[in-house]
Amino acid sequence: MTNTSSNNTAPAVREISEQAAQAAVMVAATSLRLPTVREQAVDLARAGAKQRLSHTAFLAEILTAECDERDARQRIRRVNEAKSPRTKRLADFDTTRVADLPPATLAHLAGGAWIDAGEPLVLLGDSGTGKNHLVIALGTAAAEQGRRVRYVTTAALVNELVEAADDKQLSRVVARYARLDLLCLDEVGYVHLDPRGAELLFQIITAREERASIACASNAPFSEWGATFTDPRLAAAVVDRLTFNAHIIQTGTTSYRLAASTRTIDRKEIIPA
The missing domain is CATH 3.40.50.300 (P-loop containing nucleotide triphosphate hydrolases)
Structure with missing residues (x-):
């Protein structure tokens, strides 16, 4: 008998409305402390749809935006911490x-x-x-x-x-x-x-x-x-x-x-x- 592992099963995806999806993104981004995702997710999703980006490409875009913004905030924080006159x-x-x-x-x-x-x-x-x-x-x-x-x-x-x-x-x-x-x-x-x-x-x-x-x-x-x-x-x-x-x-x-x-x-x- 073939043993089917649950690891080979694709994750379940449920269908939800656009409004509910946006609300879920806001809640998750706040919980995970991802302010750029929270602020730009909707706009980037619309831009990605127009450019027909794949789901993976859109995910790369939004995560890269978060990383870039985090790096910028860290640079500002480091400069302020230096206490230059x-x-x-x-x-x-x-x-x-x-x-x-x-x-x-x-x-x-x-x-x-x-x-x-x-x-x-x-x-x-x-x-x-x-x-x-x-x-x-x-x-x-x-x-x-x-x-x-x-x-x-x-x-x-x-x-x-x-x-x-x-x-x-x-x-x-x-x-x-x-x-x-x-x-x-x-x-x-x-x-x-x-x-x-x-x-x-x-x-x-x-x-x-x-x-x-x-x-x-x-x-x-x-x-x-x-x-x-x-x-x-x-x-x-x-x-x-x-x-x-x-x-x-x-x-x-x-x-x-x-x-x-x-x-x-x-x-x-x-x-x-």
Whole structure:
């Protein structure tokens, strides 16, 4: 006797009205948390009928729309979570002003392979030379690619760590920073850190060493970092960790902001009132 398996039986499909079908789609999409399916199912079904799509092709269309919209929402969420202080884009950065940053190097950094490899990035240069722009823009690009990113100034991070230590929450905060794919640490060397703050910052750097990337910007050469970290041995250890397998870019001494201001003044002098 032949044993007929229920697995070979086609699933039962019952006939329902168009109105009932639409209502069922709305309920199911809400239950499954598929907002794009809920919003676009009817319109896509009508378009699919006009194009005589197969049921499988229509299913592919609606699921692809849901995935695309979910990816877009995730990119927006990642960018917001990065907490960048302002909007900066790599497309707006003038690489001709930085001899140490040819377009090919910028394209490589924008791709994010260095982040996946856990390599550091150090930007060194005077104020107004584009370090802040690059740190924010690279962080934004990484976030839009789905990576977990956080921008923070050195002073703000140290203050957060001190408060966490006082509240006996330091390990939790260090672990949170360790989970980031990219930590954008701005204004290294701008403020003097007391020994406790310097040691707490060192914990963050050590927790990410050779595992997760740090992109930092400083207006001071490495030889002057001892003034920030007070302890010469600690300063040397920080430099060692941030430069191992690192991308180091000198942004120079010519200020973008000063040049832009000069051009504005020149235009005002040329154009009659």
